[in-house]
Amino acid sequence: QKEVEQDPGPLSVPEGAIVSLNCTYSNSAFQYFMWYRQYSRKGPELLMYTYSSGNKEDGRFTAQVDKSSKYISLFIRDSQPSDSATYLCAMSFDRGSTLGRLYFGRGTQLTVWP
Amino acid sequence: NAGVTQTPKFRILKIGQSMTLQCTQDMNHNYMYWYRQDPGMGLKLIYYSVGAGITDKGEVPNGYNVSRSTTEDFPLRLELAAPSQTSVYFCASSAGATNEKLFFGSGTQLSVL
Numbered sequence: 001q002k003e004v005e006q007d008p009g010p011l012s013v014p015e016g017a018i019v020s021l022n023c024t025y026s027n028s029a030f031q032y033f034m035w036y037r038q039y040s041r042k043g044p045e046l047l048m049y050t051y052s053s054g055n056k057e058d059g060r061f062t063a064q065v066d067k068s069s070k071y072i073s074l075f076i077r078d079s080q081p082s083d084s085a086t087y088l089c090a091m092s093f094d095r096g097s098t099l100g101r102l103y104f105g106r107g108t109q110l111t112v113w114p
Numbered sequence: 115n116a117g118v119t120q121t122p123k124f125r126i127l128k129i130g131q132s133m134t135l136q137c138t139q140d141m142n143h144n145y146m147y148w149y150r151q152d153p154g155m156g157l158k159l160i161y162y163s164v165g166a167g168i169t170d171k172g173e174v175p176n177g178y179n180v181s182r183s184t185t186e187d188f189p190l191r192l193e194l195a196a197p198s199q200t201s202v203y204f205c206a207s208s209a210g211a212t213n214e215k216l217f218f219g220s221g222t223q224l225s226v227l
Binding site: 041042 | 158
């Protein structure tokens with residue numbers, strides 16, 4: 001069983017839709033949860049970062065962590081064509097000791113059409 | 115401010131050839147990493163470095179070597195290239211021991227035929 005599971009999609013939505021992206025994980029020791037956005041032929045860039053359970057909002061983006069269910073989500077409100085990208089979830093056991101050892105999901109490819 | 119720069123962007127190798135993927139950052143970050151991304155798969159850590167002269171293995175180090183002689187540069191060496199090393203390689207850096215924000219380069223797409 002992979003440590004981090006993410007449906008690769010593809011997911012195609014009209015402009016203005018609410019998008020829900022999800023990841024599940026198997027190891028309850030994960031404490032730090034991130035969402036990276038990756039445009040075609042570019043490196044990933046950090047979009048959201050959360051610690052433990054709860055919600056975090058940043059503009060049109062909301063990250064949600066449910067540790068009891070081992071489930072994390074990213075919601076995009078009022079989606080725009082510029083949101084078209086691959087979204088990667090990532091998580092780690094500890095903030096510092098793993099020194100960048102992030103465990104990534106496969107990524108979900110999102111297309112927002114005008 | 116260029117961030118993390120990787121060269122080359124594309125490369126085709128024959129089986130058994132060797133090459134070095136270059137990575138340099140201008141943010142004075144101590145921590146640098148090499149990841150590989152196979153099609154439809156998540157990124158996997160190959161090697162990382164916590165500062166000049168210090169490197170350590172990640173999840174998938176076999177077939178690769180690294181060195182870190184300066185803070186800015188972290189080259190990845192492939193010896194005896196194999197088809198299983200066909201992938202996109204990303205170099206990343208971070209400011210400190212916390213790993214929540216990695217800055218990635220644009221990647222090197224490598225094909226071994």
